[in-house]
Structure formats: C-alpha cells, structure tokens
Amino acid sequence: MRWRPKRLALIVALVATLTLLCCGGTVSALLLGGVADDSGTMTLSSTGCGVGGPVDPNAKLPRLQSYGTAQMKNAAIIINVGAELKLPPRAWVIAVATAMQESRLSNLGYLGENNDHDSLGLFQQRPSSGWGKPSQVTDPEYAATKFYNKLKTVKNWDHLPLTRAAQRVQISAYPNAYAKHELVATQIVNVLADGAANAAGSSVSMVCASPADVAASGWTNPLAEKGPDAHKWDVGSGFRTLDRPKHQGVDLIVDTGTPVRSVASGVVSRVKCDETFAGVKDCDHAGYPGKGGCGWMLEIQHPGNIMTRYCHLVERPNLRAGQQVAAGEVVATSGTSGNSSGPHLHFEVHLNNGRSSASAVDPVQFMAQRGAPLGGSQ
Incomplete structure (x- = not known):
C-alpha cells in the first residue's frame, strides 16, 4: 500500500x-x-x-x-x-x-x-x-x-x-x-x-446504539450494563461549570461497585493512587471533599491521540501500563476514593494524549459526537 x-x-x-x-x-x-x-x-x-x-x-x-x-x-x-x-x-x-x-x-x-x-x-x-x-x-x-x-x-x-x-x-x-x-x-x-x-456497531438493523452497545464509531458508554438489573445513572457536576470552573471532567453518579468500561479500544497508560491520607499515599478507603486527588485512577490512550481518565475508583484496577483494552471492556469499578463527596465516576477526555487542563474537553459533547451519549436514561 x-x-x-x-x-x-x-x-x-x-x-x-x-x-x-x-x-x-x-x-x-x-x-x-x-x-x-x-x-x-x-x-x-x-x-x-x-x-x-x-x-x-x-x-x-x-x-x-x-x-x-x-x-x-x-x-x-x-x-x-x-x-x-x-x-x-x-x-x-x-x-x-x-x-x-x-x-x-x-x-x-x-x-x-x-x-x-x-x-x-x-x-x-x-x-x-x-x-x-x-x-x-x-x-x-x-x-x-x-x-x-x-x-x-x-x-x-x-x-x-x-x-x-x-x-x-x-x-x-x-x-x-x-x-x-x-x-x-x-x-x-x-x-x-x-x-x-x-447505530449499534455490529448490527445491520440500523438501530441507535444503546448505552450498552459499542457504536459503529467504535465508542461506547463508560458505565452501561445490559439486562433489567442494569445500574441507572445520571450526569452530575458538569465540565467547567460556573461554580466549579476547574472541574476538567464530568461526574457520573452511580453506586459503589458499578463496572467501569473503556469507552474505546486503546492502551493503558497509567494506573495510579492519587490521594494522600494522614500523610500516607492510600486510596483503599472512602474519600471526602477537600482531601484532594482522584483516588484510584486509570488513564487509557485511544487512537487519534485521545486520552480518557477514570477517577475515584473503589480499588486499584487490575491492569498494567501498556496493556491493550477493547471498547466496552470492564477495566475498573466505581467508588468514592480521593476528593469525593459520594460514590461516582469522574470521567475526563483529553486531546493530544495530554494530561493537563489545557488538553481537556467536555466529555458530554465529545461522547455525543461519537454516538455514545453520557447518561443512563438516554
């Protein structure tokens, strides 16, 4: 070629x-x-x-x-x-x-x-x-x-x-x-x-991808589950709101223990405990506001130099840097570690594989663009 x-x-x-x-x-x-x-x-x-x-x-x-x-x-x-x-x-x-x-x-x-x-x-x-x-x-x-x-x-x-x-x-x-x-x-x-x-990625019936499906774009929802007992969830605090202008992602409100999925195929770039408790790096307990940090966090790099970040996980993800993951693969479990007032998944999207606030974009718009809108009821 x-x-x-x-x-x-x-x-x-x-x-x-x-x-x-x-x-x-x-x-x-x-x-x-x-x-x-x-x-x-x-x-x-x-x-x-x-x-x-x-x-x-x-x-x-x-x-x-x-x-x-x-x-x-x-x-x-x-x-x-x-x-x-x-x-x-x-x-x-x-x-x-x-x-x-x-x-x-x-x-x-x-x-x-x-x-x-x-x-x-x-x-x-x-x-x-x-x-x-x-x-x-x-x-x-x-x-x-x-x-x-x-x-x-x-x-x-x-x-x-x-x-x-x-x-x-x-x-x-x-x-x-x-x-x-x-x-x-x-x-x-x-x-x-x-x-x-x-539409649903592998379907020829031309039906809109549900939150549990991988869309034909190759992207999917980070929290969807199939079946009648699937968790229901909503978008909480938004991206760079007036009251939280430095909030570089969105908070997806779910109970502790909800499976977290990779939103697209990619490679794990970082698994980290981003929290200090009583002067010791420790993420294996519930967090509280003002503590600081993401708690247990995961970063995945996707094609097109896109990085997604998943924060406040309940435990260290069983993944290693360099490991490949598929779209929709369960990669972590939601929790409330780090700077958290209650159980939720903090989800970020960054361009150019960046990690700073300068590379962050609104995840709601970004995911909607790929046919995988955030929100359990959509």
Missing part, C-alpha cells in the same frame, strides 16, 4: 463540533465549521442512526472540512457498496477511513515516479498483488467491493480497533496511520448515511 507524501496528507484541525441528541429513534447533528454545500453555505444535517439509508452518490453532496464534493462522492460510493453487501456501518467507517489515508478519497491513477509500485485507486490496491486489473481497481465500486470482501475474512474485524482491521486488509508499511482518520470518517458516514455511525 502507498504511504502518501506530505502534499497528500490530510491535516485535520478538529474544529468541528458535532452535537448529537439521540432519543425516540432520532439523532440531530450539527457540524460547525465542517460541512458546507457547493455554494459554501453551512448545512444542518438531520440524521437518524442510519434508518434513512445512504445518500445517492449522484446527488448534490456537501463538502466536509478539506474534502470536496468529488471526494464525498467517492465516500458515498464506498458507503453504498457496504450497504449493498449487508455489512454494518462499522465496516463503512473502517473503509472510508482507510481510503482517506490511502488516497484522501481520490480515485488516483498512475502518479509516475511518485507511485508506490503499481498502487492505484481509492485504496491504492496493487494489480500485481491480485487485487484486479488497473481498470478494475480504479473503479470505485469494484475497489470498495474488494476491500469489504477482504475485510470479511478478518477474524473479529468488527471488534478490532479500526487501525488493526484496516491494516489486516491493506498490509501497509505504516499500520498505525489509519487511526487518525476515525473521527472525520465517522462524521462523513453520519452526513452521508443518516447518522449510521451512531
């Missing part, structure tokens, strides 16, 4: 704010600074977890960030082929992100001395490696079909991190490059396929 030179690299400034409100089977999405029609007018996309189906690739399509209408048409073709093959939206997100990395969603022909061997088309498939004739791999429908057919042979592809699933199809020299496109690929699928990236 081709490594794209810098002139072809996608430089995505994450300035788009996507607000998703999912209830009654509908989702409303607004991308600010990201989506425009051919005249440059911003558009509001009303979406519904894929129930409306993918858009016709020949329809008038919007632009999204640095992707023009021709590129969006290629994305629409990729999505439509996935739908025709009865693959769930998770496959569409993987395929679109892969084509973003390989060609910036452009159907590339032969590039002369810049060509990587005989790589061609949206996915930079090589005729000499058995992908098809040059005229075939430069046909977007054919190329997408070949990609999906290979993806289906990958064991548990729908539960793998996007970059690993894509790499097992593409066999790229830069296997970690696909991850950085997951957010914009999710937005493209939502814009072109009626919010399909917010």
Whole structure:
C-alpha cells in the first residue's frame, strides 16, 4: 500500500463540533465549521442512526472540512457498496477511513515516479498483488467491493480497533496511520448515511446504539450494563461549570461497585493512587471533599491521540501500563476514593494524549459526537 507524501496528507484541525441528541429513534447533528454545500453555505444535517439509508452518490453532496464534493462522492460510493453487501456501518467507517489515508478519497491513477509500485485507486490496491486489473481497481465500486470482501475474512474485524482491521486488509508499511482518520470518517458516514455511525456497531438493523452497545464509531458508554438489573445513572457536576470552573471532567453518579468500561479500544497508560491520607499515599478507603486527588485512577490512550481518565475508583484496577483494552471492556469499578463527596465516576477526555487542563474537553459533547451519549436514561 502507498504511504502518501506530505502534499497528500490530510491535516485535520478538529474544529468541528458535532452535537448529537439521540432519543425516540432520532439523532440531530450539527457540524460547525465542517460541512458546507457547493455554494459554501453551512448545512444542518438531520440524521437518524442510519434508518434513512445512504445518500445517492449522484446527488448534490456537501463538502466536509478539506474534502470536496468529488471526494464525498467517492465516500458515498464506498458507503453504498457496504450497504449493498449487508455489512454494518462499522465496516463503512473502517473503509472510508482507510481510503482517506490511502488516497484522501481520490480515485488516483498512475502518479509516475511518485507511485508506490503499481498502487492505484481509492485504496491504492496493487494489480500485481491480485487485487484486479488497473481498470478494475480504479473503479470505485469494484475497489470498495474488494476491500469489504477482504475485510470479511478478518477474524473479529468488527471488534478490532479500526487501525488493526484496516491494516489486516491493506498490509501497509505504516499500520498505525489509519487511526487518525476515525473521527472525520465517522462524521462523513453520519452526513452521508443518516447518522449510521451512531447505530449499534455490529448490527445491520440500523438501530441507535444503546448505552450498552459499542457504536459503529467504535465508542461506547463508560458505565452501561445490559439486562433489567442494569445500574441507572445520571450526569452530575458538569465540565467547567460556573461554580466549579476547574472541574476538567464530568461526574457520573452511580453506586459503589458499578463496572467501569473503556469507552474505546486503546492502551493503558497509567494506573495510579492519587490521594494522600494522614500523610500516607492510600486510596483503599472512602474519600471526602477537600482531601484532594482522584483516588484510584486509570488513564487509557485511544487512537487519534485521545486520552480518557477514570477517577475515584473503589480499588486499584487490575491492569498494567501498556496493556491493550477493547471498547466496552470492564477495566475498573466505581467508588468514592480521593476528593469525593459520594460514590461516582469522574470521567475526563483529553486531546493530544495530554494530561493537563489545557488538553481537556467536555466529555458530554465529545461522547455525543461519537454516538455514545453520557447518561443512563438516554
């Protein structure tokens, strides 16, 4: 597969704010600074977890960030082929992100001395490696079909991190490059396929992901449980409120002992006792306001240089730094250690794998953008 030179690299400034409100089977999405029609007018996309189906690739399509209408048409073709093959939206997100990395969603022909061997088309498939004739791999429908057919042979592809699933199809020299496109690929699928990236990840029924599901975006809720006895919970203290301007996350109100899940696939970066009791580092007891610190805390780094932090855990998570975790995997148990007035999970999201207040973003908006809204009743 081709490594794209810098002139072809996608430089995505994450300035788009996507607000998703999912209830009654509908989702409303607004991308600010990201989506425009051919005249440059911003558009509001009303979406519904894929129930409306993918858009016709020949329809008038919007632009999204640095992707023009021709590129969006290629994305629409990729999505439509996935739908025709009865693959769930998770496959569409993987395929679109892969084509973003390989060609910036452009159907590339032969590039002369810049060509990587005989790589061609949206996915930079090589005729000499058995992908098809040059005229075939430069046909977007054919190329997408070949990609999906290979993806289906990958064991548990729908539960793998996007970059690993894509790499097992593409066999790229830069296997970690696909991850950085997951957010914009999710937005493209939502814009072109009626919010399909917010549907349940492995389902072809186009139903909004429940709090217990991993959405097609690859993200899920940190506290959801399946079954009639699942814990009910709500968002308590919010992100940087007027009364708590230095609160860098949100408090999710649950009883002690609630399973805490990784919100996406990733790698554990830190497990720490962040509390001092009577002059001794000790997190194995209930906390109280003013004590200071997160108590038992866990940090996980996710594709796209996203870090999530989980605080006030009841005990040390049975994890080690460098350990891989899957989306939805139980990684800890909620409690009230550290600076805590009662049982809850303090949840933070940081960009650029940062740990400071400067890198923190509002988890409610961030998780809604990925089809995994916070709140047990949503």
